[in-house]
Amino acid sequence: MTRPIDGQTVDTDRGADREALRRALVGSGSLRPEWLAAFDAVRRDAFLPDVMWPHDMDTGRSRTVDRTRDPHAWQKYADSNCPIVTQWDDGAHRGTEPGRSFSSSSSMPGLVFSMLADLDVGEGHRVLEIGTGTGWNAGLLAHRVGPAGSVVTVDVDGAVASAGREALRRAGLAARVLHRDGFLGFPERAPYDRVIATCGLRTIPFAWVEQAAPGGVILVPWGTYYGPEEATARLVVAEDGRSASGPFTQAVGFMRMRAQRLVRRQHAAYVPPRAMDRADTSFTTLQAEDVAGFVMGLLVRDATHVADRERDGRRAVWLYGLSDTSWAVAVFREGCEEAKVHQAGPRRLWDEVEAAHEWWRAEGRPGFGRFGLTVVEGGRTAIWLDEPDRVL
Ligand SMILES: C[S@@+](CC[C@H](N)C(=O)[O-])C[C@H]1O[C@@H](n2cnc3c(N)ncnc32)[C@H](O)[C@@H]1O
Structure with missing residues (x-):
């Protein structure tokens, strides 16, 4: 034409x-x-x-x-x-x-x-x-x-x-x-x-x-x-x-x-030098993908998830608390079934993620479509599963 x-x-x-x-x-x-x-x-x-x-x-x-x-x-x-x-x-x-x-x-x-x-x-x-x-x-x-x-x-x-x-x-x-x-x-x-x-x-x-x-x-x-x-x-x-x-x-x-953009966390404010030496350590069998995504964000509130780029078969996944300086990191290595976890601060963010994942599995691994949201007076938001009465 x-x-x-x-x-x-x-x-x-x-x-x-x-x-x-x-x-x-x-x-x-x-x-x-x-x-x-x-x-x-x-x-x-x-x-x-x-x-x-x-x-x-x-x-x-x-x-x-x-x-x-x-x-x-x-x-x-x-x-x-x-x-x-x-x-x-x-x-x-x-x-x-x-x-x-x-x-x-x-x-x-x-x-x-x-x-x-x-x-x-x-x-x-x-x-x-x-x-x-x-x-x-x-x-x-x-x-x-x-x-x-x-x-x-x-x-x-x-x-x-x-x-x-x-x-x-x-x-x-x-x-x-x-x-x-x-x-x-x-x-x-x-x-x-x-x-x-x-x-x-x-x-x-x-x-x-x-x-x-x-x-x-x-x-x-x-x-x-x-x-x-x-x-x-x-x-x-x-x-x-x-x-x-x-x-x-x-x-x-x-x-x-x-006014609601994601703000990049200042890593150093959470993890000062030598903080890793003083942190609690454990191992996890979760994979990096298990702790990412929309549904995990519904379950672990007031926290930010940041996955580093994979380098030499090694990938760190960080969690930062939004209301305090709690942090956690799990380092995943290619071919390893377990990842080492460090966590510190008032919250144990990795434990929260583990508990959330366990709950999600027990509920039959619901996708985002089974969740919903209610806004009430004052702007408070409640997240629910399947029914507005089943508030998380
Ligand atoms: C994806 S664009 C919208 C696309 C649009 N509906 C169209 O048909 O082209 C998002 C828009 O939201 C606007 N925006 C961001 N924050 C806002 C706010 N607080 N109030 C009103 N608009 C906002 C941005 O300036 C941007 O123009």
Whole structure:
């Protein structure tokens, strides 16, 4: 297909790529029939900047794609199922090379539509989105809720909010874009039938529960400080409005809400020189994989897990307490069935991990889908297994 892009005439093949993406998303089940009209009407490319950084999930690398230099590549990425970074380092980064850490993006279309399916949005709904980003998701929502509904979307970054607002205006989609901290929600337009966060949280604000209608749905990518793994919590607001509860529905990976990013622990503050000599020692038969991941983070609270890179067949896995300076390390050696453990401080973090793993095995090794979360007044969060009454 031939069409002009920014004054140049190029063969974009856009229709075929978009069609292939549509088919793939329908085939995978993420793009549901009720979202097809929005997919067709609200094009992702209308929300992407000229210079963008598609992100390769396998290598963890991003590459620069400049629409004015390579319109083919730009269009191909815009029509592909890949996440695209649109801002680095909270906007401090200059130039076209990738920056240090991404701070805004257009999420993978497959993830966007599977979350929208989870959200179960209908015509006439009032929706609050936290994390405007490019504005594409807000545009899809605005199309879906129609003139009888409304969409408010907020972003903590002023430049990102302005660009999203402008893209929505150009596309003729009615969504109100605000530059503010999404943790506060936006009470002025409450109650909302649906609240969706498109950044990851560690603590869900009770303000969102207060601003949602009874029976309303709150969909949040959520994780602990144990590690980077996350899953979406799909919470339904209780009829009395005093809590919201629901299961984890899918494993996801989002950039964190700004104030809730993982902070790298200062190793030396936990393990001063010669601390290893004074620590308790033992051996474990657990493997490094046994103590990593989302579910372990649900079971071992207030701790962070850091796995060193393997070097010469040796790999250390560290645990650091978040409320004190407790620490533990297990050193795994290739071919060895047991790993040596050192631990010190008020907590015995390795013993906690062993106990958590034992409990998890006895429960039949539940995956994240058997767990759920309840937020109650004051913002306290309870994690449960199978039923909201079975709080961990
Ligand atoms: C993955 S992007 C959102 C993608 C977006 N929904 C789209 O359709 O392109 C995450 C966004 O969350 C925003 N964010 C981070 N912390 C926030 C906060 N406290 N309140 C509101 N937005 C926040 C970031 O600035 C970023 O733009």
